[in-house]
Amino acid sequence: MEHAPPQFFHRGPAPVTRLTFFVLLSVLLMVLDARFRYAEPMRQLVALAVYPLQQLAIAPVSALAHTREFFSTQARLRSENAELRGEKLKDAEALLALETVRTENEQLKRLLAARERLAGDSIFAEIVYAGRDPFSRKVIIDKGGQHGLVAGAPVIDAAGVIGQVTRVQPLLAEVTLVTDKDHAIPVQVVRNGLRGVAYGSGDGTTMELRHMAANAEVEKGDLLATSGIDGVYPRGLPVARVVRIERDAAYAFAKIVAQPVAGTDQHRQVLVLARMDDTPAWSEESGRGARKSGRVKRPPRKGE
Amino acid sequence: MALESPGQQYLLLPVKAGFMFASLLAALGFNLLPWQDVRGVPDLLALVITFWCVHQPRRMGIGVAWALGLVMDAADGTLFGQHALAYAALAYAAQGLHRRILRFPLWQQALHVLVLLAASQLLMLAVRIAAGGTYPGASFFVGSLVAAVLWPVATALLLAPQRRPAEIDETRPI
Numbered sequence: 514m515e516h517a518p519p520q521f522f523h524r525g526p527a528p529v530t531r532l533t534f535f536v537l538l539s540v541l542l543m544v545l546d547a548r549f550r551y552a553e554p555m556r557q558l559v560a561l562a563v564y565p566l567q568q569l570a571i572a573p574v575s576a577l578a579h580t581r582e583f584f585s586t587q588a589r590l591r592s593e594n595a596e597l598r599g600e601k602l603k604d605a606e607a608l609l610a611l612e613t614v615r616t617e618n619e620q621l622k623r624l625l626a627a628r629e630r631l632a633g634d635s636i637f638a639e640i641v642y643a644g645r646d647p648f649s650r651k652v653i654i655d656k657g658g659q660h661g662l663v664a665g666a667p668v669i670d671a672a673g674v675i676g677q678v679t680r681v682q683p684l685l686a687e688v689t690l691v692t693d694k695d696h697a698i699p700v701q702v703v704r705n706g707l708r709g710v711a712y713g714s715g716d717g718t719t720m721e722l723r724h725m726a727a728n729a730e731v732e733k734g735d736l737l738a739t740s741g742i743d744g745v746y747p748r749g750l751p752v753a754r755v756v757r758i759e760r761d762a763a764y765a766f767a768k769i770v771a772q773p774v775a776g777t778d779q780h781r782q783v784l785v786l787a788r789m790d791d792t793p794a795w796s797e798e799s800g801r802g803a804r805k806s807g808r809v810k811r812p813p814r815k816g817e
Numbered sequence: 818m819a820l821e822s823p824g825q826q827y828l829l830l831p832v833k834a835g836f837m838f839a840s841l842l843a844a845l846g847f848n849l850l851p852w853q854d855v856r857g858v859p860d861l862l863a864l865v866i867t868f869w870c871v872h873q874p875r876r877m878g879i880g881v882a883w884a885l886g887l888v889m890d891a892a893d894g895t896l897f898g899q900h901a902l903a904y905a906a907l908a909y910a911a912q913g914l915h916r917r918i919l920r921f922p923l924w925q926q927a928l929h930v931l932v933l934l935a936a937s938q939l940l941m942l943a944v945r946i947a948a949g950g951t952y953p954g955a956s957f958f959v960g961s962l963v964a965a966v967l968w969p970v971a972t973a974l975l976l977a978p979q980r981r982p983a984e985i986d987e988t989r990p991i
Contacts, residue, residue, distance in 0.1 A: 528879065528909055535883045535905040542887075542898035547948050552897040559891035563849070566842070567892060570849040642851030646895045647957055648950040653894070680894060687894045694951055715951045 553680075560682045571641055578781075636660060636785040638668075641685065650693040650717055652676075654783060657684045665745060667786045673751035673775040674698065674739060675783055688783075691752065691773050692717055700752050701740035705730055708740050711753060711771060720753050722769035727760050731769055747786065751775075829979040832873055836978055840865055841885065849892055856956040859964035862889065863934055866904055868971050870911035871918050871926075882908035899944050907937040923969045931965035 526534075546552040636656055644651030656662050658681045666678045668688050676696065680687040689696050694715030700722070701708050707730060711720045725731060735755045741748025753771035760767045844865040852858050862885060869877035886901030893900070910933055911918075918929045938961055946952065 524875075528912055531879045532905060532909040535879055536902060539883070539886075539898040539902035539905065542901070543896050543944065543948070546897035556891045556897050559887055563845075563888050563892050566846055567849050570846050571851055574851050645848075645852055645893050647856070647953040648895070648945045651894055695949075 557682055560685075564684060575641075634787055636662060636787075638686075638783050638785055640781050640783060644687070649695070650690040650713065650715075651679070652688050652690065654686050654688055654785070655684075656785065657682050657686045659683050662686050662785060667746045667750075668783050669750060669786060670775045670783050673753075673773065674746065675773075675775045677745070678785060686785075691720060691775075698746060698752060699740045699743045700737040702731055703736045703738050703751075704732075707731065708742070709737075711737060714770070718772065719756070720771045720773060722755070722771055723766070725767050725769055727762070727765060727767045729767055729769075731755060731758060731767070733758055736774070737771055828981070829976065830981055832876070832979055834876070837869055837873065837876065840975055841869070841881075845885065845888065848889065857959045857963060859960050859967060860934070860938075861964065861967075863904065863907060863937060864930070864964045864967060864971055865975070866908055867911045867930055867933055868968075868975055870908045871915045872976070874912045874915045877908070878912070879905050879908045896945065896948055899941055902944065903937040903941045906940055907933055910936070923972060926972075927965045927968040930968045931961060934961040934964055 525531075542552055542555075546556075638654040638656040641653045641655050644653060652675075654668075662678055662681050664678055664681050668675045668678060674691060676688045676690040676693070677698075678686050679689040690713070691698055691711070692713040692715070694713050696713040698711050699708065700711045707725075709722050709725050709729075711722050714721050722731070722737065733755055736751060737753045737755065739746040739748060739750045739752060751774045753773045755769060755771045757770040758767055759770075841862070844861040847861045866877070866882045866885065870882070882904040883901045886904035887898070889895075889900040889904075890897050914929065914933075918926050921929070935958055938958055942952070942957065
């Protein structure tokens with residue numbers, strides 16, 4: 514490096530020049546990505562190119578998981594079966610009650626000429642792997658733009674809300690978990706209807722109910738459910754349970770820590786709900802366009 | 818001292834570009850495995866990039882490292898350009914230090930590699946914190962430590978095709 518090489522040892526631009534070029538390019542890309550979201554098409558292209566290799570890497574691991582499922586002992590399956598049957602009975606009762614309430618509700622809404630929120634089809638998906646980025650809490654699911662997923666759709670499991678689809682690639686999609694630092698979800702305390710916004714704390718296990726007055730009526734053990742006022746999450750999905758409240762007179766707000774009820778780290782199967790749309794009319798074309806194979810169809814409702 | 822290092826002991830066969838490509842692809846495949854928890858999993862791609870930048874600085878360069886970083890960003894869903902920046906800087910540093918690193922015995926080479934890998938992770942950390950992230954804890958750097966421990970293994974494996982036996986033996990399989 515102490516002297517320039519002679520012309521016949523041609524080596525292209527100097528390393529420092531190359532480094533400067535690529536550093537500037539990276540910084541440009543990062544700014545475009547973080548501030549303006551202009552890098553998405555390029556990311557999708559690269560992601561699609563690496564998709565076969567990714568599948569190759571995932572294949573043995575998922576095959577192992579499936580094999581393990583296959584060889585799960587019969588006793589466990591039987592006990593699980595009995596448990597599920599019991600649960601089904603319990604749920605059936607609740608479901609019947611719910612059905613009556615829903616029809617009643619629909620009639621009332623019609624009376625009020627309220628805009629009926631249309632819940633579209635939901636899409637069943639499986640978690641392929643947890644995101645490897647230690648700075649965020651994300652999972653990758655095996656359905657993407659090809660299956661009709663759109664960014665912003667809420668994702669739930671049997672227990673409650675897991676998160677929201679934040680980035681859609683053609684064959685995969687990225688779900689930001691409710692525990693992610695950048696994720697906020699409008700919630701309501703089920704007990705008394707108090708509204709608030711729960712943010713992920715970023716540590717991977719808890720959420721925080723911010724901007725609640727120090728004397729807000731929240732108790733340990735309260736269940737937080739979606740309030741539905743954001744137009745993204747349907748109303749009434751369980752989100753988290755309050756585990757700790759710190760009220761300090763020095764601060765105007767209480768520090769309320771909650772733990773998600775959904776198994777954000779355990780479950781493999783999730784349900785991607787259609788994004789709630791508050792536009793008044795559901796035109797015929799968009800309704801037809803959205804119906805594609807691979808979806809779990811809801812039973813037709815009354816009057817459909 | 819110089820004689821102890823494996824690269825200097827005897828002349829090596831010229832490296833095959835196909836083998837370099839295959840090793841990088843294999844390392845990328847390793848990184849794409851569905852790791853549930855990132856802590857402690859070494860970034861093998863960074864290690865292999867460092868290896869080729871140290872052993873073949875004329876063939877492996879900043880551009881290739883940058884492109885591989887972009888692939889990692891797209892696959893991981895991280896900030897687009899984060900890995901690319903870190904890998905480009907890593908390749909630059911490894912290229913600049915390749916003569917110095919190869920003069921040392923293997924375990925001291927590994928110490929150099931540890932510093933390089935940790936510095937590239939530090940760069941990523943700085944970028945993410947500038948973009949509004951939180952510090953994920955000291956365990957973030959454990960991967961670099963594991964990767965540095967793997968440096969002698971990587972050297973043994975990746976240099977194996979270039980090694981010529983001391984006495985040519987026609988019946989030997991490799």
